[in-house]
Amino acid sequence: MTMPIFDINPILAQIRARLDKHRLDTGKYSRWIWQDKGGRRKLGINEYGCADAANILYTLNCFPQEEETRRAFVQTLQSFQNPQTGMFHEPTHIKMHSTAHCTAALELFDARPLYKFSELEKYMTPEGIRAYLEGLAWGGETAPFGHEGAGIYPPLVITRAVGQEWLDAYFGWLDENCDTASGLWRKNFINPALPMWLRMGAGFHFLFNYADAKRQFPYPEALIDTCLDIYDRALLPPNFGECCHFIEMDWVYCLNRASRQTPHRFYDIRTALYNFAEKYIAYLESVDWERDESANDLHLLFGALCCIAELQLALPGTIQSTVPLRLVLDRRPFI
Secondary structure (H helix, E strand, C coil), X not given: CCCCCEECHHHHHHHHHXXXXXXXXXXXXXXXXXXXXXXXXXXXXXXXXXXXXXXXHHHCCCCXXXXXXXXXXXXXXXXXXXCCCCCCCCCCCCHHHHHHHHHHHHHCCCCCCCCCCHHHHHHCCHHHHXXXXXXXXXXXXXXXXXXXXXXXXXHHHHCCCCCHHHHHHHHHHHXXXXXXXXXXXXXXXXXXXXXXXXXXXXXHHHHHHHHHCCCCCCCHHHHHHHHHHHHHCCCCCCCCCCCCCCHHHHHHHHHHHHHCCCCCCHHHHHHHHHHHHHHHHHHHHHCCCCCCCXXXXXXXXXXXXXXXXXHHHHCCCCEECCCCCCCHHHCCCCC
């Protein structure tokens, strides 16, 4: 069956224009342009505004080449690090997520944080990382374990702070504790009060670490069944595909990358991804870019762009842009 071709150039032009509106100075960006009703947003220069500006520019394949611009980005991102702990912290996310996100953004410039991650030193041994993973709140009614358990990997691996024994311990623990029925984490701690889409979104973070390390997903067939089931039965969030967010990328990535490791339900996956792409691109074409709340958040806008980039990979020849997109996860882990 011949599938229609989607031209996403107008969408990408809107995203680039939106990014330019968040620019404060060379290498300095705000995450939001306008405040919310509760006054909770950190306006002005923001850790995620700067990190996601770099991420968006890389994904759009128009990453800065000028040395002055690159230096400004690096110095700005490095300035957010706490010299005593080595950690980064943006108010809407835990320190582990912030540290991973800013370290990964620096890597795009072939740069590193200025200080050692002293707060993470106790987890830099095989025994330390196993104890860390064992102690996460796997059975809670939210899913912070995704940001915590997966977030520790990028800063330590990107800066070469750990070696093969640590990697074997990290992935060995995850392999042993993956749920065989869902392909997600953690077996024997599956809380029925936690929606499967939320557990999938948390598990996605571990999977891009697996992909970075060129490791086999523990149960790709089960993961595929899980993702198709929650899509077919409409068990994803009500606004799935109708706002800028990350859950769409989580779902697309899990399906597409699992399909690289097994032929299981290959055509079911392609049909589901195409059907979703058709609806998602229609939504993005309809966005009021000057007023949309989710597009006002540079972090969520980056999430939407990641989803488009992954769909372009998953559906060759179907989603076309003059300049092909580049997913940051194919260079280093973490979004």
